[in-house]
Amino acid sequence: MTENQPPDHEEKNLSSECKELLSVPKERGWITHLRQYQFQGFWCPSAEVFQAVISFQKHFHAKDSDVVVASLPKSGTTWLKALTFAILNRHRFEIQTHPLLTSNSHNLVLFFELDLYTSNLVPDFSSKFPEPRLFATHIPFPSLGTIKESNSKIIYVCRNPFDSFVSAWHFVNEVRPQSSSPLSLDEAFDMYCQGMSAFGPFWDHILGYWKESLKRPNNVLFLKYEDMKEDGVVHLKALAKFLDCPFTEEEERNGVIEAIAKLCSFEAMKKLEINKTGTFVMNWENKTLFRKAEVGDWVNYLTPKMEERMSKVIEEKLGGSGLTFKVIPELADPVQ
Template sequence: MDTPQQEEDKISLPPQAKWWVDGQRSRYKGFWFKPEFITASEAIRAHYKPLPSDIILASFPKTGTTWLKALTSSILRHSSTTHSDHDHLDHLNPHEVVPFLEIEVFGENPSKEITEISSPRVFNTHLPLSFLPETVKTSGCRVIYITRHPADTFVSLWHLYNNKFGTEISIREAFDEFCKGLVPAGPYFEHVLEFWEARDRVLFVTYEDLKAKPEENVRKIAEFLGCKTMVEKVVKDCSFENLRNTSKERGEGVHWSGTKYDMFFRKGVVGDWKNHLTQEMMKELEDLADLKWRGSGLDLNIFNTTASQ
């Protein structure tokens, strides 16, 4: 049964809306996506048969996706148990190594043939858990979800799309859209909640904790994947500076998404929202978190960290 807030959302929000960056969004099963991603999600549910050895890296946009891809790829590369011939990151952006299920594998013009990908197959998705096949829960495949404080998530998203599309929308207007959920894969709070409630089978990681304790978290990820790996080597290879430098070596190269490689790396810090959001805006996010996550055991305290600001 839907909560009163979900019932209210159904009444107050239209099935379609124009987003402030790149056009139309459709509301499907409570989330906002471009129509082609909705079609892709249906294809995934119908045709994706996860293997027990599959690894799915899930995230809301701008919550640490690139870093999680890099870490997982490096863990597999340096593992003594998987014997992976996975592409390495010496001259590649992490997004070139790990494909999106809803774009490169099951999108409108897929560039990857799923049956030709060697095991362990590693995929990424921004789709909510409810958009994935039920067999993800029963196949034995491993799902890792990374999330980030909503304030820093929003600021990173705002910067990316301003730089990518040259938009002139004010931060207040963009913030209002974020709070309404009218961003890719939004609403943010519902997206995080779905994976939080599946922690019995999903490894739930926060960007802040990964930043504060990288070796501890890399070890945790490796153990979850059943790997014995060179933790210190993985942390060093996947440092923000190393990944950004590799990206710079690509020059003016552009990823298939239309994003320049250097746009995937901005600051890589915790708490940058303090340079952009007012206390009033932060209070709005806190109130939303309380409303959306009430009774779940999830709150903004999961993002508390001693990492340097």
């Protein structure tokens, strides 16, 4: 499946610096008109993202006060962006007129590689980013450039790979060009288990942030999507404390934590007009971000053989790390 074809239209607009690096391994990506490029051990989902990562690493200068939301795609990113933005800005905005009611969180918390550094841009951070500056990324930890050496705060959300895969597969088929045939579940699953997914292998991505959170817990907060779903208030308090802006007793008495949790909930965000009609990166529709947000939905799609294969990959790659996942709710009936 490796492509050895000459550069297509996607590569013609790249900088000369980026073109010099295009000898990296290439594979057909999940979105048919885009190749994925292996760079520094992970897969950039397109040539444009590949170039943006290079530009980010070259030009971005982290500040100790920076806050970065990090994740693999389809792991709770939209939710964590909303929660982090709401917590940091809770003294600036009233719930009734909150920016999250009229803007998707992806347009309030921008990705380095999908927004800020695309089209070979070098963004101007002098005016539009009041401190603490809040950013997002899907880039693996080892490739975060100056952020690694700073005292920036990184919040990482991890979702169990079973659900993350199914969510990514659905999402890709929603945003694929209409002229393309759907990506089959079997093909996507095989690529995922081989590590060939956006910003993957998923196990390297997860382990990078997990190990750093153990080494520097004051700088990297590792959250599990399933735990957040189970007890949102506890994790909101932990998140605020990590960001050095803990909720006061008065805020707790006045229901501020519950109000933020409700504002940022899947149910509330899905109902908003902006999330029915608006767009985010690559002009993809916001509504593609809101499907089910359920824990254990994978049992409706993956066969026992698939479950066995994924479990073996997880055990082989993550076993011994101390990291475990809640992958299936009670009373779920797997696909036979």
